[in-house]
Amino acid sequence: MYPTKYHKPSSVADAVALLTGGEDAAILAGGQTLLTTMKQHLAAPSDLVDVRGLGLRGITSAGGAVTIGATTTHAEVAASGKVPAALEGLAAGIGDPQVRNAGTIGGSLANNDPAADYPAAVLAMGATVNTSKREIGADDYFRGLFDTALDDDEIIIAVRFPAAERAGYAKFRHPASRFALVGVFVAKTAGSVRVAVTGAGESGVFRHAGLEAALTADWSADAVDGIEVSAEGLMSDIHGDAEYRANLIKVMAKRAVAAS
Amino acid sequence: MSTGIGARVKRKEDKRFITGRGKFTDDVRVDNQAYAAFVRSPHAHAKVKGIDKSAALAMDGVIDVLDGQQLGADGIGNLICGWAITSKNGSPMNMGAWSALATDKVRFVGNAVAVVIAETAAKARIAAEAVAVDYEELPAVARADKALAKGAPQIHDNAPGNLIFDWELGDKAATDAALKGAAHVTEISLTNNRLSPNAIEPRSAVAIYDQAEDHYTLYTTSQNPHVARLVLSAFYQVAPEHKLRVIAPDVGGGFGSKIYIYPEEIVCLWASMKTNRSVKWTAHRAESFITDSHGRDHITTARMGFDAKNRIVGFDVDTIANFGAYMSLFSSAVPTYLYATLLSGQYDIQNIHCNVRAVYTNTVPVDAYRGAGRPEACFLVERLMETAARELGVSPSELRRTNFIREFPHQTPVIMNYDVGDFEANLDQALKAADVAGFAARRKEAAARGKLRGLGFSSYIEACGIAPSAAVGSLGSGVGLWESAEVRVNPVGTIEILTGSHSHGQSHETTFAQIVAERFDLPIENVSIVHGDTDKVQFGMGTYGSRSGAVGMSAIVKAMDKVEAKVKKIAAHVLEASEDDIVIEGGQVKVAGTDKAMGWHEVGLAAYTAHNLPPDMEPGLKEGAFYDPANFTFPAGTYICEVEVDPETGEVEIVQFTASDDFGTLINPTVVEGQVQGGITQGIGQAILEQVVYDDAGQLITGSYMDYAMPRADDVPSYGVHHTSTVCPNNPLGMKGCGEAGAIGSPPAVINAITDAIGNNDLAMPATPQAVWKAIQAAQ
Amino acid sequence: MTKVSMKVNGKAVSRDVPDETLLSDFLRENLRLTGTHVGCDTAQCGACVVHVDGKALKSCAALAVALEGAEVTTIEGLADGELHPMQKAFNDAHGLQCGFCTPGMIMTSVDIVNRYKAAGKALAEADIRRELEGNICRCTGYQNIVKAVSQAAGEM
Numbered sequence A: 001m002y003p004t005k006y007h008k009p010s011s012v013a014d015a016v017a018l019l020t021g022g023e024d025a026a027i028l029a030g031g032q033t034l035l036t037t038m039k040q041h042l043a044a045p046s047d048l049v050d051v052r053g054l055g056l057r058g059i060t061s062a063g064g065a066v067t068i069g070a071t072t073t074h075a076e077v078a079a080s081g082k083v084p085a086a087l088e089g090l091a092a093g094i095g096d097p098q099v100r101n102a103g104t105i106g107g108s109l110a111n112n113d114p115a116a117d118y119p120a121a122v123l124a125m126g127a128t129v130n131t132s133k134r135e136i137g138a139d140d141y142f143r144g145l146f147d148t149a150l151d152d153d154e155i156i157i158a159v160r161f162p163a164a165e166r167a168g169y170a171k172f173r174h175p176a177s178r179f180a181l182v183g184v185f186v187a188k189t190a191g192s193v194r195v196a197v198t199g200a201g202e203s204g205v206f207r208h209a210g211l212e213a214a215l216t217a218d219w220s221a222d223a224v225d226g227i228e229v230s231a232e233g234l235m236s237d238i239h240g241d242a243e244y245r246a247n248l249i250k251v252m253a254k255r256a257v258a259a260s
Numbered sequence B: 001m002s003t004g005i006g007a008r009v010k011r012k013e014d015k016r017f018i019t020g021r022g023k024f025t026d027d028v029r030v031d032n033q034a035y036a037a038f039v040r041s042p043h044a045h046a047k048v049k050g051i052d053k054s055a056a057l058a059m060d061g062v063i064d065v066l067d068g069q070q071l072g073a074d075g076i077g078n079l080i081c082g083w084a085i086t087s088k089n090g091s092p093m094n095m096g097a098w099s100a101l102a103t104d105k106v107r108f109v110g111n112a113v114a115v116v117i118a119e120t121a122a123k124a125r126i127a128a129e130a131v132a133v134d135y136e137e138l139p140a141v142a143r144a145d146k147a148l149a150k151g152a153p154q155i156h157d158n159a160p161g162n163l164i165f166d167w168e169l170g171d172k173a174a175t176d177a178a179l180k181g182a183a184h185v186t187e188i189s190l191t192n193n194r195l196s197p198n199a200i201e202p203r204s205a206v207a208i209y210d211q212a213e214d215h216y217t218l219y220t221t222s223q224n225p226h227v228a229r230l231v232l233s234a235f236y237q238v239a240p241e242h243k244l245r246v247i248a249p250d251v252g253g254g255f256g257s258k259i260y261i262y263p264e265e266i267v268c269l270w271a272s273m274k275t276n277r278s279v280k281w282t283a284h285r286a287e288s289f290i291t292d293s294h295g296r297d298h299i300t301t302a303r304m305g306f307d308a309k310n311r312i313v314g315f316d317v318d319t320i321a322n323f324g325a326y327m328s329l330f331s332s333a334v335p336t337y338l339y340a341t342l343l344s345g346q347y348d349i350q351n352i353h354c355n356v357r358a359v360y361t362n363t364v365p366v367d368a369y370r371g372a373g374r375p376e377a378c379f380l381v382e383r384l385m386e387t388a389a390r391e392l393g394v395s396p397s398e399l400r401r402t403n404f405i406r407e408f409p410h411q412t413p414v415i416m417n418y419d420v421g422d423f424e425a426n427l428d429q430a431l432k433a434a435d436v437a438g439f440a441a442r443r444k445e446a447a448a449r450g451k452l453r454g455l456g457f458s459s460y461i462e463a464c465g466i467a468p469s470a471a472v473g474s475l476g477s478g479v480g481l482w483e484s485a486e487v488r489v490n491p492v493g494t495i496e497i498l499t500g501s502h503s504h505g506q507s508h509e510t511t512f513a514q515i516v517a518e519r520f521d522l523p524i525e526n527v528s529i530v531h532g533d534t535d536k537v538q539f540g541m542g543t544y545g546s547r548s549g550a551v552g553m554s555a556i557v558k559a560m561d562k563v564e565a566k567v568k569k570i571a572a573h574v575l576e577a578s579e580d581d582i583v584i585e586g587g588q589v590k591v592a593g594t595d596k597a598m599g600w601h602e603v604g605l606a607a608y609t610a611h612n613l614p615p616d617m618e619p620g621l622k623e624g625a626f627y628d629p630a631n632f633t634f635p636a637g638t639y640i641c642e643v644e645v646d647p648e649t650g651e652v653e654i655v656q657f658t659a660s661d662d663f664g665t666l667i668n669p670t671v672v673e674g675q676v677q678g679g680i681t682q683g684i685g686q687a688i689l690e691q692v693v694y695d696d697a698g699q700l701i702t703g704s705y706m707d708y709a710m711p712r713a714d715d716v717p718s719y720g721v722h723h724t725s726t727v728c729p730n731n732p733l734g735m736k737g738c739g740e741a742g743a744i745g746s747p748p749a750v751i752n753a754i755t756d757a758i759g760n761n762d763l764a765m766p767a768t769p770q771a772v773w774k775a776i777q778a779a780q
Numbered sequence C: 001m002t003k004v005s006m007k008v009n010g011k012a013v014s015r016d017v018p019d020e021t022l023l024s025d026f027l028r029e030n031l032r033l034t035g036t037h038v039g040c041d042t043a044q045c046g047a048c049v050v051h052v053d054g055k056a057l058k059s060c061a062a063l064a065v066a067l068e069g070a071e072v073t074t075i076e077g078l079a080d081g082e083l084h085p086m087q088k089a090f091n092d093a094h095g096l097q098c099g100f101c102t103p104g105m106i107m108t109s110v111d112i113v114n115r116y117k118a119a120g121k122a123l124a125e126a127d128i129r130r131e132l133e134g135n136i137c138r139c140t141g142y143q144n145i146v147k148a149v150s151q152a153a154g155e156m
Helices: A012-021 A034-039 A074-078 A085-092 A097-102 A105-111 A118-125 A209-217 A221-225 A242-259 B014-018 B068-073 B121-130 B144-148 B172-180 B225-235 B263-275 B285-291 B374-392 B396-403 B423-433 B436-448 B469-474 B508-520 B548-575 B600-609 B669-689 B741-758 B769-779 C023-030 C085-092 C102-118 C125-134 C143-155
Strands: A005-007 A025-028 A047-050 A059-062 A065-069 A128-131 A135-137 A142-144 A156-161 A166-173 A180-189 A192-198 B033-040 B046-052 B062-067 B112-118 B132-137 B163-170 B184-192 B204-210 B215-220 B244-247 B278-282 B298-306 B312-324 B352-360 B452-461 B483-489 B495-499 B527-530 B582-585 B588-591 B597-599 B622-627 B636-645 B652-662 B720-724 C002-008 C011-017 C049-052 C055-058 C071-073
Touching: A012 A025, A012 A047, A025 A034, A065 A105, A074 A085, A074 A097, A074 A105, A085 A118, A085 A166, A085 A180, A085 A242, A097 C055, A097 C102, A097 C125, A105 A118, A105 A156, A118 A142, A118 A156, A118 A166, A118 A180, A118 A192, A166 A242, A180 A209, A180 A242, A192 A209, A209 A221, A209 A242, A221 A242, A242 B769, B014 C085, B014 C102, B033 B121, B033 B263, B033 B285, B046 B112, B062 B068, B062 B121, B062 B263, B068 B263, B112 B121, B112 B263, B144 B312, B144 B352, B163 B172, B172 B298, B172 B312, B172 B352, B184 B374, B204 B263, B215 B225, B215 B263, B225 B244, B225 B263, B263 B278, B298 B374, B312 B374, B374 B396, B374 B452, B374 B741, B396 B423, B396 B452, B423 B436, B423 B452, B423 B636, B423 B652, B423 B720, B436 B452, B436 B636, B452 B741, B483 B548, B495 B508, B495 B548, B508 B527, B508 B548, B548 B582, B548 B588, B548 B597, B548 B600, B548 B622, B588 B600, B597 B600, B636 B741, B652 B669, B652 B741, B669 B720, B669 B741, B669 C143, B741 B769, C011 C023, C023 C049, C049 C102, C055 C102, C085 C102, C085 C143, C102 C125, C102 C143, C125 C143
Parallel strands: A005 A047, A025 A047, B033 B278, B215 B244, B312 B352, B495 B527, B652 B720, C002 C071
Antiparallel strands: A059 A065, A065 A156, A128 A135, A128 A156, A166 A180, A180 A192, B033 B112, B046 B132, B062 B112, B163 B352, B184 B298, B204 B215, B204 B278, B298 B312, B452 B636, B483 B495, B483 B622, B582 B588, B588 B597, B636 B652, C002 C011, C049 C055, C049 C071
8 A cells, every 4th residue: 555644533624624635635434445446556545534433424214214324334224224125225235244344325425336336226216415515416416437526525424315105226246346237226206216227337327217217107027128228328348248238227127126 | 083084083273274373474474574576567568678776766665676687697597387298290399488577578467577675565566666667568469369370479489370389199080080980970169268266365475595504495375395496496596405495384275376486486585685685475466366377278179979879989179278478387288188188088989189289378377277177178078978968869967878988997098097987876876966857847946937947967087196207207297296205203102294295275184194093093183294394394296186195195104104014013022022913003002912012102212212122123213205106096976067047137046066076085074075165166166257358458357356256155055065986096095186076077067057057058158147148148 | 653552352452553554464464463364455355354343344444543442353362262163163064274264254254143143033054155245265165164154153
């Protein structure tokens, strides 16, 4: 690892100040991606600002909506009993048990890995990302591969998921990394149906209009059968070319609906 | 509870590992410790125009930066391949020079160019990035067939067209004639996928130079420390043997990858002398992927002919073997004498011909990996048998049965002489254990759940107990492949066994002790095994090729014979009886049929006090032996794999895996089962998960566990592991070896099962979900 | 350099280390507790698993300085004298061969059984296999590891 300077502020304001003050400061949460990236010499932040001392951990619910603090770990979400089953299942399927004990929802969303699970949930549920500066709606939050609407000195505080009538997530695991080769989150909230796909898009997580239309008309796995999922704009790598990923989107969409 | 041969003794070596007290090479830290980091080529093929070390040398904590010019100037020799293969036109193999640090040219991504020695590992690594190497990029080639094509980049000047050798075995004319007259010919084209061994302990070296004594010590992750010392001394001229001690302490798995002596170990020793510091290097996993030798990587086409009664009449094979950028230590033996010699499988085939072209590419060097040549042979033969059965419309198990060799010894047309076996016994045991009779009903039930269920067979044979020295010498081996042992009975009667075999998971500290406890009827606690240190153990050839039992233990038996003879002489003398009447049992050395006896420990004491020994007998009780096997051993068996495929995703679930093996005598069935389970998992890994992938420019795509899919606990089921036994006549314990069978026998069983399930025989390894899904689509 | 203090295997320790020091390096190099192993650089192999404040963690993906005041248990501290039931089960079931992944496997397995026991859940073979997802073993094929975890679950 390259030398770095570690900070553990106790207030959001202090954390923001450290981010602004650092030459090339990075936010450290669970560290499951950042530290491994640093270990491989693929990142060299001058300063690490640990946000785990800011009191951003925990889950609250009100009127069917749930708010998950940014530094809540995947294991805590999975075992909380306070979030919709689809979210609980999603959290329980991230990484492995040890990674889930450290990795956080805020870290996952800030990193926005194109194969991460949480972005699918946030986008499909139409969740809101609360930050140190503002509230960002899901449709505005994701900008592309490892890119979000967050400014460099902006810290995720919490994520608010609205109540969902139905929600389901199905993931086909990458055989090596165990990230999503394709993951599809389907959600029916306040009358609108949203379908988000992770692991497949060349620009990261995306909504699928065809699937949304079909499921709006008929919330059933069968409704997905008639939909053509195009391979255009989908990633191709040794574990799945665009055509295969397109197939998986359809299959996972059906399974997500069935699980909802 | 018995602790002798056949007993399920719990491992003696476990305690230090389960309590975190094992001592692996990276756990070693000595005074004056410095750390090495290598400057490696980011290009698959390039000229090295210059190396600017100035920035690195100026960095904090950097002790020195060393390069290949300095290495050469100090007389350190090139890495070599120790097995000479002659092409069919009589010319020797074209071995290109491999300097531990490249001087003129780099030939694969990861090729070491220079080394930084610094005060900490982190500082060394950062400084290595500051060494500026001026490269002139050259076109590269990663695939063996493309490397043979006209106009392909020339990798070594002395290997025109990148061809290392063009070798054949068997009678081409007779095989062609047999195929011409065949009632049916089955053809197949397949690849055997390139694998990365991935012992979980990364390779590591700690080199300690003692200036006062001009002496070197090397702690390293080796399967064969004596061979390492021999090669480092005799070929690489690092230090003469008596000035070099090699210690392989606890080693975290090898699978072949820790047989070889790599550039890193050579450079650490040399750098230790240059800097007068102890130099330590431990690979990080990304480095393992680009430096540990890879395995397999064959492209093969083959034809197998059958007569009207479905008996095999001829078998012709054409293989291209990818050797990577340099010839690794045993690379040339793998696709030749460890591959073509096993192409008869378990079958009576009169005509076999095999042609092998060995090829340089811009990839990591390829060498033996668990099974080494035999998995490639088995995969080819057993895929062909299953394919032929489908074409001929006969049961795959019955086609095998029709062709089984039934009389032993059996001389194949490809060198090997099978000494003993009962292939039908394994097939029948496996058929029963796998409940093949009930498969149709299981398939139907699976179909009702929307799953495709398939069954696949593999009846493998391999050659282990490597190897008779004169035989391998005549075939080109540069070394003899015997093993040595010393049995040291201490004055108080406890026993130390010094063995040239090396345990890195094989359980020698337990199983070797078992044969001693049995022989002298002593508590197993009184026996300890010493290995892995050239200063302690006389000499040895190490552990690979499932040889530690059949060869290593046989050497111990020979040494025990000598100890027993001396013990009996001493006891006969002291007890005033005839040697012939002396028996060893229950911790005593007795005169049979009388109450005259000495304690075992009393004999030991008598030998060392030497107060009352027979005339002319030397004091002491310590005997050594070298054992050179008379033949290879031939473990064989039948594996049956049952899978369910999800037709929507192509995902394969191994729902049942049954093994029936014949390893001859089992010393410790629990240990044997563990070896088989591990081997099968590696074989399943090769079949459905693992593959080293390079892009066309020679960049490694699968450089971490994020892309290289390792088998995990939830990828595999528990297996049914069963045994039959025909005792090997060629070694004193009747053993055949069990370390590689699982990895050899399992891949074709898995692919045969998947292709059976999906109804498309055209499926390459690894059968990833995507590959299986595409094969399903293609069949529709 | 930052001074970090924690309790490791029940003992208070304190060292000055560079901020970028990983917990795995802190344990291995600073405390010379070399039972914790490092087998990959992507937090996947699990050879480095230790318990931090009662939870299984990959020590190669945690900074030592971030764990000020933490309680850490490594393989060396799992049992005092007598073997822990999980250690004994790995020996009984032949759950290890080369022994390199073993410390991480055992620490993970103890955590699995603890969690399932706390939740009052039964631990079937499929559960054990899924829970071992973050630990790679190249030797055993996992079968005897699963057997060991199952045995220890009945004894813990």
